[in-house]
Amino acid sequence: MGEELELMLAKIIETSNNNITITDEHGTIVYSNPTHWTMYGLEADAYIGKSVYELEESGVLSPSINALVLKEKKEVQILQHTTSGKVVMSTGFPIFNKEGRLVRVVSYSQDQTEIVKLQKQYQQLQSKMAGYQTEVEELREKEASHHPILFRSSTMQHIFTTIQRVAKTDASILFLGESGVGKSTLARYIHDQSERHKEPFIEVNCSTIPETLFESEMFGYEPGSFTGAHKSGKQGLIEQADQGTLFLDEIGELPLSIQVKLLKVLQEKKMMRVGGKEERHVNFRLITATNQPLKKMVDAGTFRFDLYYRLNVIPIRIPPLVERPDDIPILLQHYLQLINDKYNVEKKLHATTYDLLVHYEWPGNVREMENLLERLILTIEDPVIRPEHLPIELQKTRKEAVEYPTSFDANREEKKTLKETVEEVEIEMIARAYQQCKTTYEMAEVLGVSQPSVMYKMKKYKDRLRLNTT
Template sequence: MQIDLLQTELDKIIETSNNNITITDQDGIILRSNPNHWSIYGIEPDQYIGKSVYQLQEEGILSPSIHAMVLESKKPVQILQKTNTGRTVMATGFPLFSNSGEIIRAISYSQDQTEIFNLQEQYKDLEKKLVSYQNEVEELRGKESDYHGILYRSSSIEQIVRTIYRVSKTDASVLLLGPSGVGKSTFARMLHAQSSRKNEPFIEVDCSTIPETLFESEMFGYESGSFTGASKQGKQGLIEQAEQGTLFLDEIGELPLAMQAKLLRVLQEKKVMRIGGKKERQVDFRLITATNKNIEEMVEKEAFRLDLFYRINIIPLQIPPLKERREDIPILVQHYVQTINEKYSMSKKLHAVTYDILTQYNWPGNVRELENVIERVILTADEETIHPEHLPINFKNISLPVEAHATPEIEHGVFDDADWKTAIEKTEKSLLLRALERCKTTYEMADFLSLSQPSVVRKLKQYSIVRKR
């Protein structure tokens, strides 16, 4: 009687599961399975119970068979299957051993992932169609664009801005990749601001700062009295707070595996249950994630779930570091000098050589480091003009080309206080010195400066500049 009850319970669990649960013996013969899910393989229940998974694999119904792989390797396996009905299935299989260590069963869980892959295909189709809408895209092409707080001149950032503009009209999940400090949260906010959800909440969560013991209560919330120290009124979780809006999970690579599984369930079922709750709540939000880690490498090392990776990686965007888009540095330097001056009611200026050093530096901390350095020197420099000696010690060894030292201060809009006549004289002298370094004769200097040769000779004499022999 007890055995019959257990059999009935097992059959009901398999039948009502959201996953397709299949159990085979050590020879690959199917013993039990969920009949409601086999339609994705194009066969009826009476066509697989009692059959060998090896036979179904040869017939192309299971391509490949997760059970065959588990029985062969005697280890857990996770794969993507392609069915003859055109579906894509995520399958995970586990071996079951006897007390003597012999494999006696293989159990698999599979779920239709076709919707996710269709979204990826729809995105590719959308990209092709939008190529023709050049007039709309041209609005984003400004060489010194300030677009939702994103300043750029580089073609790489321009391409990312274009892509964000396109995908913002959909609800596809976006994964922002790149080293720390490149501004991934700024791009996430831009994506939200461009979307149809722009008037709804934007909830940003730094996964690296929430302790694992508190993560579930923070993300899912809790009902009143669900644990010691809980608020009497209960608490709405961060996922619920993003209702109708955008949930941005920064540093998702830091998410513990246990939490990855729970997040995956929310993404699949669009439901969340508070700690201590008895009723699931429907949720609707757009998901954006970001990380500075190599997620694909983490998947290979089993530090990140493959099925969650497929959920968040529909639209991946790689944000390059500043050293790979050096043309963005000058506009960022000028922007932060102006912004920080306004913030503290100051009027500090950069000396030309200081400016050149900042634009030549590699900025390993990217935009965040650049902003911090400029704020530091503006606040700590005693003089109105910030000279190279005001910069942190790691900037002392930046070597500049000769022409950089000769670059007129007025060229950068940070020229020291001077009248018009003095400014022009300094500019002319600086240009002559630069030409003198590059050219061998006054005729070459004339070509370089787009002047006549007699004018070059006259100006060299005017400024007492003598060529060294």
């Protein structure tokens, strides 16, 4: 090799961003990148002229990639563990002369310590999540609940604690809240946790029964009591709930005439079928729900005050989703999985779609969320549900929309590479997630990535992120 060529090779290796080591056929180091040995906790250029076998024997290289290539006479890749605690990925390549004799070995090394650490953290997180999932499944089986109550917000935690405290009793419960917040699910949960869980749970939506049929539906009727009546009569919904739970949803729609009769049933534990002469004893636990202001209806005379106070023993207001945003991510994950399983598909949410759904105000609450996800999963052919698949009104109602580049303008004054553009978007999204979330785990959920990835990117962009930590 000529002197100029050798100098040029030495300079290339010296200035390279890669960690390069070249040995001769005897394993003697002839060239080495100055920063290469810092990964092994040693001074740069301290081992030019040293034998890799000697370094391997002393424990500096464990093992030596160049020594392995000399032995195998082919490309080799290994993970090394240094005395300084680092994990190094090394790849070695043999160099043969014209006669086919191995004359040099060139190896490249990369510090993988941080990546291995992130992988370990990710595995630990996966293991922990699997453990949590197992605990949840065991809890569901133990409680025999077909309607899991999913929440993360402190508001719902307080409500859930109250529900657990009163579930074992027979106290009347009145759920207040907007349509779709999950009142019927909570009523079912209370029944499942009560002493009556083996008995019927009868749910009645008072807004769906015509007033003319209400009495016969609720109290039943005797044979021949009116034109069109079944010849053997019919058992009413109140009788069907005997020994179990009667859940009257939309109780504010209950006609005044039925309110009087219902109050008598609650007071006397007796009822009579339409056209009947014999009172029947009934024993049920009553749960009611409404999205109407019953107190104002009492003041206006459209709802009986004595029935109101009979129902209002334990009032529980269920807040809309807009007041408990912490619950939205876990509900999204639950219903996405539930509907995927239902239709045997594996649709996923794009990170931006997920972000839009998390920040949507959900005027229809949980019911709207479930219906929207089901519609998207059934009507979108792509395996990934993207922002453009969402309804227009949903895309426009996000409180703090993130601006994403939608096209590349070759004529713009400030030309940026794809990498630079991607980095800018990542930095913007991380900064917004940081302001919105309390932990890196919540940030990961919002961004649609793993928590170790969030940590890595925050470290990567720490000098460019404008994080308000005050």
